[in-house]
Amino acid sequence: MHVFYTPDITSNQYTLNEEESRHCSKVLRLTIGDIIQLIDGKGGLYEAEISAISKKNVQLKITNKQSEFGKRNHYLHIAIAPTKNIDRLEWFLEKATEIGIDEITPIICDRSERKIVKEERLEKVITSAVKQSLTAYHPKLNPTISFAELMKQNSNGEKFIAHCIEGEKPFINQLTKSHQSYLILIGPEGDFSPTEVEIALQNGYKAVTLGNTRLRTETAALAACFEVNYINR
Amino acid sequence: MHVFYTPDITSNQYTLNEEESRHCSKVLRLTIGDIIQLIDGKGGLYEAEISAISKKNVQLKITNKQSEFGKRNHYLHIAIAPTKNIDRLEWFLEKATEIGIDEITPIICDRSERKIVKEERLEKVITSAVKQSLTAYHPKLNPTISFAELMKQNSNGEKFIAHCIEGEKPFINQLTKSHQSYLILIGPEGDFSPTEVEIALQNGYKAVTLGNTRLRTETAALAACFEVNYINR
Numbered sequence: 115m116h117v118f119y120t121p122d123i124t125s126n127q128y129t130l131n132e133e134e135s136r137h138c139s140k141v142l143r144l145t146i147g148d149i150i151q152l153i154d155g156k157g158g159l160y161e162a163e164i165s166a167i168s169k170k171n172v173q174l175k176i177t178n179k180q181s182e183f184g185k186r187n188h189y190l191h192i193a194i195a196p197t198k199n200i201d202r203l204e205w206f207l208e209k210a211t212e213i214g215i216d217e218i219t220p221i222i223c224d225r226s227e228r229k230i231v232k233e234e235r236l237e238k239v240i241t242s243a244v245k246q247s248l249t250a251y252h253p254k255l256n257p258t259i260s261f262a263e264l265m266k267q268n269s270n271g272e273k274f275i276a277h278c279i280e281g282e283k284p285f286i287n288q289l290t291k292s293h294q295s296y297l298i299l300i301g302p303e304g305d306f307s308p309t310e311v312e313i314a315l316q317n318g319y320k321a322v323t324l325g326n327t328r329l330r331t332e333t334a335a336l337a338a339c340f341e342v343n344y345i346n347r
Numbered sequence: 348m349h350v351f352y353t354p355d356i357t358s359n360q361y362t363l364n365e366e367e368s369r370h371c372s373k374v375l376r377l378t379i380g381d382i383i384q385l386i387d388g389k390g391g392l393y394e395a396e397i398s399a400i401s402k403k404n405v406q407l408k409i410t411n412k413q414s415e416f417g418k419r420n421h422y423l424h425i426a427i428a429p430t431k432n433i434d435r436l437e438w439f440l441e442k443a444t445e446i447g448i449d450e451i452t453p454i455i456c457d458r459s460e461r462k463i464v465k466e467e468r469l470e471k472v473i474t475s476a477v478k479q480s481l482t483a484y485h486p487k488l489n490p491t492i493s494f495a496e497l498m499k500q501n502s503n504g505e506k507f508i509a510h511c512i513e514g515e516k517p518f519i520n521q522l523t524k525s526h527q528s529y530l531i532l533i534g535p536e537g538d539f540s541p542t543e544v545e546i547a548l549q550n551g552y553k554a555v556t557l558g559n560t561r562l563r564t565e566t567a568a569l570a571a572c573f574e575v576n577y578i579n580r
Contacts, residue, residue, distance in 0.1 A: 184559060209566055212560055212562050212563060212566045213560065214560060246563070247562065248560075248561050285580065325447075325576065326417060327445055327481075328479075328481050329446075329480065330479070333442055333445045337446065337573065340570065340573040343558065344573075344574065344577060347518065
C-alpha cells in the first residue's frame with residue numbers, strides 16, 4: 115500500500131498538499147475509493163480512503179488509526195561527525211531509520227573535514243526512509259553543533275563515546291542494560307582527538323569499542339545502532 | 348600507513364604490479380626506505396620496506412609478518428539476492444567486509460528484478476574495503492547462481508532463511524550458538540516466494556526474523572552480519 119508522511123494530521127479528514135496530491139493523482143494514478151497509509155511521525159499509522167481527487171488536491175477520509183505503532187522500549191540518540199563524503203552520512207540516516215533510532219545530532223569535531231551540513235537534505239533522506247520502512251516515529255534530526263556545545267548539554271541516561279585510541283574498552287552491552295536512554299558519540303574520519311575523549315570522559319561518557327575491526331564513521335554509527343536495538347529486543 | 352593487497356606474495360621479497368607501482372610512486376609519492384603494509388587476503392598482514400622504486404616497478408623487502416591476523420572464531424556465508432539498484436549490494440559488500448564476513452553468494456530468486464551481476468566490479472569493492480578496514484582475510488565472492496542451484500549444494504553448519512511472510516519467527520541468536528559455520532539467505536525486494544521458503548525449510552534451513560521493522564534487502568543482510576558477529580564476540 116502507498117505510504118504518505120502527514121505530520122500535521124489532526125482530524126479524521128486530511129488533504130494532501132499540492133506536491134503529494136500531484137504524486138498521488140498523476141504518478142501513482144490513484145482514484146476515489148483507493149486506500150493509502152499515512153504516517154504522522156509521532157507513532158500514528160493511519161488507513162485513509164480517497165474521498166475526492168484532482169490534480170492538485172487529494173482529500174482523504176481516515177478509516178482506521180493505530181497509535182504508538184512500533185513504539186520502542188528505549189531511546190537512542192547518536193551524535194555523529196558528518197562524513198567528508200555526505201553520501202555516507204545520508205546512508206547512515208537511511209539505515210538507522212530502518213533499524214531504529216530516535217534522535218541524531220551532527221557534531222563538528224577537532225578533526226572534522228566537513229564543517230557544514232544541509233539539514234533539509236538530510237531531513238528528506240530520513241522521511242523517505244520512514245515511509246519506505248513504515249516507521250511511524252520520525253527520527254529527530256538536530257541542528258549541527260560543535261563537540262563543545264554538545265558537552266554543555268546535560269542529557270540524562272547512558273552516555274558513550276566510541277573512539278579508536280589504544281586501550282582496553284568494553285562493548286556497549288557490557289556497560290548497560292535494556293530499556294534505557296542512550297547517547298552515543300561517533301567521531302569523524304581520523305577519530306576524536308585525545309582532548310575530546312578526555313573531555314567526554316570528564317562529562318560522564320564511557321569509552322566503548324564497537325569491535326576489533328577498523329570501521330568507517332558511518333559503519334561505526336550503524337554498528338552502535340544495531341547493538342542498542344539488539345540489547346533491547 | 349598505506350596498505351596494498353598482494354594475494355600472490357610467497358617470499359620475503361615482493362614486486363608491486365605496474366598499476367600498484369605507479370600508484371605507489373606517482374600518487375602516494377613514496378620512496379626508498381618507506382614502510383607500507385601488505386595484506387595477502389589469507390590472514391597474512393605484512394610490513395614491507397621499499398628497496399627499489401621506479402615509475403612502473405616498486406620492489407619491497409618484507410620486514411615483518413603476522414599470520415592469522417584478525418582470525419575469526421566462526422564462519423559466515425551470506426547468500427543474497429542482488430538489489431535492483433546495484434549500489435545497494437555494493438554498499439552491503441563494503442560494510443559486511445568491515446564488520447566481518449567470509450563468503451558471499453549472489454542468488455537469483457523468483458522475484459529478483461536483477462538477474463545479472465558484474466562479479467569483477469563487486470570483487471573490486473570488496474578488495475578496497477579489505478584495504479581500508481585492514482581485514483587480512485579477503486571475503487570470498489562466489490559466482491551468481493539460482494536459488495535452486497544453491498539448494499542443491501550441501502553445506503554443513505547452521506542454515507537460516509530470513510523471510511517476511513507472516514508468522515512467529517525466532518531471531519538467529521535464539522536458534523544457534525557461537526563458534527559455528529552459518530549460512531544465511533536474504534531475499535530480493537519483494538521477498539522470497541512462498542515456494543522458495545517451503546523448499547528452503549525442506550532443505551534444513553530455519554526461518555528467522557531480523558527485527559520487527561521493514562528492512563531493505565541490503566539492510567537485512569547487514570543486520571544478519573552484525574548479529575552473527577555479535578553472537579561470536
